Amino acid sequence: xxxxxxxxxxxxxxxxxxxxxxxxxxxxxxxxxxxxxxxxxxxxxxxxxxxxxxxxxxxxxxxxxxxxxxxxxxxxxxxxxxxxxxxxxxxxxxxxxxxxxxxxxxxxxxxxxxxxxxxxxxxxxxxxxxxxxxxxxxxxxxxxxxxxxxxxxxxxxxxxxxxxxxxxxxxxxxxxxxxxxxxxxxxxxxxxxxxxxxxxxxxxxxxxxxxxxxxxxxxxxxxxxxxxxxxxxxxxxxxxxxxxxxxxxxxxxxxxxxxxxxxxxxxxxxxxxxxxxxxxxxxxxxxxxxxxxxxxxxxxxxxxxxxxxxxxxxxxxxxxxxxxxxxxxxxxxxxxxxxxxxxxxxxxxxxxxxxxxxxxxxxxxxxxxxxxxxxxxxxxxxxxxxx
Amino acid sequence: xxxxxxxxxxxxxxxxxxxxxxxxxxxxxxxxxxxxxxxxxxxxxxxxxxxxxxxxxxxxxxxxxxxxxxxxxxxxxxxxxxxxx
Numbered sequence: 001x002x003x004x005x006x007x008x009x010x011x012x013x014x015x016x017x018x019x020x021x022x023x024x025x026x027x028x029x030x031x032x033x034x035x036x037x038x039x040x041x042x043x044x045x046x047x048x049x050x051x052x053x054x055x056x057x058x059x060x061x062x063x064x065x066x067x068x069x070x071x072x073x074x075x076x077x078x079x080x081x082x083x084x085x086x087x088x089x090x091x092x093x094x095x096x097x098x099x100x101x102x103x104x105x106x107x108x109x110x111x112x113x114x115x116x117x118x119x120x121x122x123x124x125x126x127x128x129x130x131x132x133x134x135x136x137x138x139x140x141x142x143x144x145x146x147x148x149x150x151x152x153x154x155x156x157x158x159x160x161x162x163x164x165x166x167x168x169x170x171x172x173x174x175x176x177x178x179x180x181x182x183x184x185x186x187x188x189x190x191x192x193x194x195x196x197x198x199x200x201x202x203x204x205x206x207x208x209x210x211x212x213x214x215x216x217x218x219x220x221x222x223x224x225x226x227x228x229x230x231x232x233x234x235x236x237x238x239x240x241x242x243x244x245x246x247x248x249x250x251x252x253x254x255x256x257x258x259x260x261x262x263x264x265x266x267x268x269x270x271x272x273x274x275x276x277x278x279x280x281x282x283x284x285x286x287x288x289x290x291x292x293x294x295x296x297x298x299x300x301x302x303x304x305x306x307x308x309x310x311x312x313x314x315x316x317x318x319x320x321x322x323x324x325x326x327x328x329x330x331x332x333x334x335x336x337x338x339x340x341x342x343x344x345x346x347x348x349x350x351x352x353x354x355x356x357x358x359x360x361x362x363x364x365x366x367x368x369x370x371x372x373x374x375x376x377x378x379x380x381x382x383x384x385x386x387x
Numbered sequence: 388x389x390x391x392x393x394x395x396x397x398x399x400x401x402x403x404x405x406x407x408x409x410x411x412x413x414x415x416x417x418x419x420x421x422x423x424x425x426x427x428x429x430x431x432x433x434x435x436x437x438x439x440x441x442x443x444x445x446x447x448x449x450x451x452x453x454x455x456x457x458x459x460x461x462x463x464x465x466x467x468x469x470x471x472x
Contacts, residue, residue, distance in 0.1 A: 069421045069428070070458040143454040318428050336425045337404055 010113025013043030055095030114169035132316035198370030199299035328359030416464030
């Protein structure tokens, strides 16, 4: 007899959002539940594998990927979150009608899921895979915050939902799953229906192409570099400065850079550029991670107690970087302007001063006790039983 | 616009960014902090501190009261206008 529940995940086609959701979904499947996805099909299959059930929403091109700062925040909402919600809502409604889920798990930037679940009277959970939509740092900018809230209220009304029943579609009144812990967010007083479960890492994520393990020199300290999946084009201007920072450290430090090889021209001999790397397998032997402070990358590094040098580019990345700095587990550099000397100083500081690794270990402990994907799955199961 | 004040503000920008003299010399009242000067949030905070120490003007407090389009369009001249004559 199948006593499992049915969970529908609604996500945008972005690795930083899909990966933690995928880890939670894998736990639910292992516990005998049924899981389906709705979103842009080819992108979801690329990240989740071919075995998953997907109700496709289609995909349109969204711009603004090169923007930074306030301009990036504007293009995120005006150019992606709002039009993605409008464009996908009919398809998400069809997915709910066809799949008949017990619970809808909605990424905070896949607003259509919250609107459709509410319209159908279904319990729904918010998935918060990034820092911006959990501690609400934009409350410090009241007019920016109000503009985002007005955008969301507009989407609510367009969906035909009654204005007097409005709830912020980023924050489910039933359950908000944050993939972080108070070791990073600080002791913010979250409501009881918020569960900070820590990172949901997918240790069974499909492996990439063969990694040249033999090229690693165990006598050197290993540094892992990734600037994320969204910024490949923008990161080109950063790599030459980073290469110049790394070159004089040859003989002591070896770096693995995950990037399209043509974006990192002429790497020095102590730098290995690979399109993809088995991050979780490498991390136990890594001394420091250099990254853009995307929450997924930061979480992976800190799960293994690895300190960070962070060059945040946009969106929630400066927020995440500030949290890591406050926790003592890394230093922040300037993506747009830090030169080779500044980058090299930051890297050697993090590699040499034991306080960073000790602080990263403390964050790792908080992650381990928060429960991760298994704890998130348990909270979703409870929500299904309450329905 | 007070040209001497713009040069002083440009000097403080140079100090917090570590850019060179030519970069600072190209700054005008119309230079936008984000699009033209590429100021990151940490640099804005550091510049705001320096401006507050020298002129007693709260730049960061001013920015927090703006909307997104105003933040995107913010220029060195806008900040100069906050400094009492």
